[in-house]
Amino acid sequence: MSIRHSTGRAVIATFALALALAGCSSATESSGSSDTASSSSDAPGKDTPAVGFIMVGPKDDYGYNQAVYEGSEEIKKEFPDLEVLTAENVPEDDTAATTMEQMIDxxxxxIFATSYGHLDxxxxVAAEHPDVVVVQQGNTITGDIPENAGTYFGTVYEPMYLAGIAAGASTKTNKLGYVYxxxxxxxxxxxxxxxxxxxxVNPKAETITVSTSSWCDPGKQQAAADSLLSQGVDVLTQHQxxxxTVIQAAEKAGAMTVGYHADASSLAPNGWLTGAxxxxxxxxxxxxxxVIAGDFVGSQYNANYRVGYKTGTNPFVLAPFGPDVSADTQAKIAEAQKFLATEDGSPFVxxxxxxxxxxxxxxxxxxxYAENDAVDYFVQGVVGKLAQ
Incomplete structure (x- = not known):
């Protein structure tokens, strides 16, 4: 990880010492969890080192929060002497700060604050608790930032570029739909x-966009999917x-689909192409x-940590290919992925x-990567205005 320097070691000295004192205790047997309504009765005390994850939605959403939860489960396996606290359905308001405070207690x-709106x-919380590291998933931060705070994310537009190859090669109408x-x-x-x-792979392909103004509203998602399908779209994807909902709408209509966040291929056995x-x-x-090594520093050096195909620590994979993705298309995707990992590679050359x-x-x-993180326009071929 590139957020490494010597200041802020006091932040983690407590964490590292507590971890050492914890030894090989059976922490995983009493792993605590919490949500916005209640806390687990077997939650740890302050003498047990803990890592917390707050999620904006449920852990089984076939999407963003499911991927976060699965990542937190990996931490349990990798660090059996740490308690892993999780909180689902944490709104992007003061509730998030309250939930993090409960985890600190x-x-x-x-603490991993995993939704875009959890930044504030x-x-x-980072400013009020200098002995706690708080990392936020997805934003870019600048200015006067606590040394114990930072952000992280992956260049997920890279696998979405690869998924676009599958969509462009598979469409029959040259109309792709994007619910965001x-x-x-x-x-x-x-x-x-x-x-x-x-x-x-298909210069005639266009991507028609519809905004739901919500991270998760099945009713709005269904309406957006129906609207796109009525316009002749035969491949649906999303940033939800x-x-x-969107995947099942495509499958029911006999359209193809590209997944996002988590592998949902089981929901679309006929129309699934792949997914980021x-x-x-x-x-x-x-x-x-x-953090345990005492090497974390946020704002003083590299507050915004990004990884992608160029960095080698890829936080994403392509989901398995569906029946409509030909061997030739799969080969093109493999070559494109190699290109993205090179110095000259990018979806936006x-x-x-x-x-x-x-x-x-x-x-x-x-x-x-930083310039791509600041993009504020649609490229040619995208249909629809940016939502306000």
Whole structure:
């Protein structure tokens, strides 16, 4: 992990010492969990080192929160002397800070705040508890930031580019549909990469977008899917936390689907193409090791930690391919993945034009991960205005 320097060692000295004192105790047998309604009666005390995870939705959503929970389970396996605290359905408001405070009361010295909207609460808790490391999943932070705070994420637009290749090669109507929540840079980069992947094998492919203005609202998701399918879309994908509704809508309509966050291929045995799936375990493990070693520093050096195909610590995998993805397409995807891992590789190698035809990335230029994290426009081939 690249957030490594010497300041802030006091933050983790307590954590490392507590871990050493814990020895080989049977921590996993009494692993605590919490949610916004109640706390587990077998939650640890302050003498037991703990790591906390707060999730904005349920752990079995076939999506974002399920991937987080599966990553937290990997921490249990990798660090049997740590307690792992989890909290589901934590809103993006003051409840998040309260939930983190409860975890700190139970001994947490490292907390993963995993939703985009948990940022303010995460920074507040970090400022009030300098002996606790708080890392937030997905944002970019700047300015006056506590040394014990940071963010992390993966360049998930890279596997979405690969999934776009599968979609572009499989579509019969040349119309792809994208159900998304909010017009944040992560979402925009995913949509753009998906379209550019599709165009790389099918220049006629276009991606039609619909915003739900919600991370998980099955009613809105169903309406968005129905709208896209009525326009002739024959491949649906999404940037939603809970993914089952859109996938099942595509399958029922006889359309194809690309998954996101977690492998939901079981929901679409006929129309599944592939999916960009988070595999948080290795990255979470790296962060915990960094914290235990006393090497974590947030704002003073690299507050925004990003990993992708270029870094070698990939927090994502492509889900298995479905029956409509030919061997030839799979070979093209494999070659594209190798390209993305090179110095010159990116879904956004210039020239890149926006919807108005204005150039955004000059010919031959490879934008940095940081630049991709700040994208605020749709590329040519994407249909629909950015939601307000």
């Amino acid at each position: 139970k001994g947490a010295k490292l 609460a995460a920074m507040k 929540a909010f017009p944040i840079p992560q979402t925009i980069a995913n949509i753009n990469a998906f379209e550019r992947g599709a165009q790389s 936390d809970c993914t089952a 799936v988070w595999n948080w375990g290795p990255l979470y493990t790296d962060i915990v090791k960094t 210039g020239p890149v034009y926006d919807q108005a035809g204005d150039i955004k990335v000059e010919d031959g230029v490879v934008p940095t």
